[in-house]
Amino acid sequence: MAKIFIDPGHGAHDPGAVGKKSKEKDNVLKVGLRLKALLEAAGHTVKMSRSTDVFIPLSERARVANSWGADYFVSLHNNSAVSSASGFETFIHTHTQSKTAGFQAAIHKAIASKIGIHDRGRKRANYAVLRETRMPAVLIEYAFISNLEDEAILINKVEQLAQWTAEGITAYVGGTVKPAAKPTPPKKEAIPLAEQKNAAPSASLAPEVALAKEAGITDGTYLHRTATREEVAAMNYRVYKKLEAEINQLKK
Numbered sequence: 165m166a167k168i169f170i171d172p173g174h175g176a177h178d179p180g181a182v183g184k185k186s187k188e189k190d191n192v193l194k195v196g197l198r199l200k201a202l203l204e205a206a207g208h209t210v211k212m213s214r215s216t217d218v219f220i221p222l223s224e225r226a227r228v229a230n231s232w233g234a235d236y237f238v239s240l241h242n243n244s245a246v247s248s249a250s251g252f253e254t255f256i257h258t259h260t261q262s263k264t265a266g267f268q269a270a271i272h273k274a275i276a277s278k279i280g281i282h283d284r285g286r287k288r289a290n291y292a293v294l295r296e297t298r299m300p301a302v303l304i305e306y307a308f309i310s311n312l313e314d315e316a317i318l319i320n321k322v323e324q325l326a327q328w329t330a331e332g333i334t335a336y337v338g339g340t341v342k343p344a345a346k347p348t349p350p351k352k353e354a355i356p357l358a359e360q361k362n363a364a365p366s367a368s369l370a371p372e373v374a375l376a377k378e379a380g381i382t383d384g385t386y387l388h389r390t391a392t393r394e395e396v397a398a399m400n401y402r403v404y405k406k407l408e409a410e411i412n413q414l415k416k
């Protein structure tokens with residue numbers, strides 16, 4: 165299996181491009197960490213230029229990848245321009261071998277077919293990390309952080325971006341990416357039990373709660389917690405017994 169070097173751009177005092185709601189350095193680090201996990205699960209060895217919010221100079225990133233003996237290098241970035249600019253694109257170095265172009269094509273196809281924004285194409289540029297690395301190297305500009313809809317993808321589709329990137333890499337390098345586990349929905353803030361117990365009734369229902377408390381139907385605790393069937397049955401039983409007593413009283 166291959167040695168793959170993942171390079172989330174920027175870091176620390178260099179935020180990269182900055183959007184309305186996020187920074188490039190954070191968005192690409194999140195994707196990079198997930199991408200590492202997916203590639204490792206597919207059997208590859210992965211090293212990252214950074215796995216935390218630290219600053220690494222461009223030449224240092226290339227140097228580390230070279231000395232590690234990486235087989236492939238993938239740099240992760242967010243684009244930025246005027247707010248109307250949108251879309252996905254990838255880069256390889258201006259002068260490079262056909263192997264690198266094949267690697268770019270595989271990654272580009274996997275992401276462009278899924279990301280749902282304009283495909284700006286496979287491009288070439290004289291970027292330092294592409295120029296100074298000695299293995300096939302691709303730089304990905306996922307979308308424009310300066311565009312609101314693009315930025316929403318960068319923030320909300322971290323898992324998918326990592327998944328598609330991993331699929332593109334393995335399509336060329338080999339290995340199988342397992343479908344990512346369903347992202348877990350954000351947990352509701354747990355309210356401490358003591359607080360639940362002593363919660364006050366909602367203003368609109370306070371008279372009813374006071375009456376039910378007075379009648380002994382509820383003890384007035386845990387008002388905002390979900391009731392179990394058992395508790396509902398108990399409350400119904402108390403209402404029933406109360407009515408029964410009233411009726412018997414009337415019969416006399």
Ligand SMILES: [Zn+2]
Nearest residue numbers: 173180241242
């Ligand atoms: Zn960047």
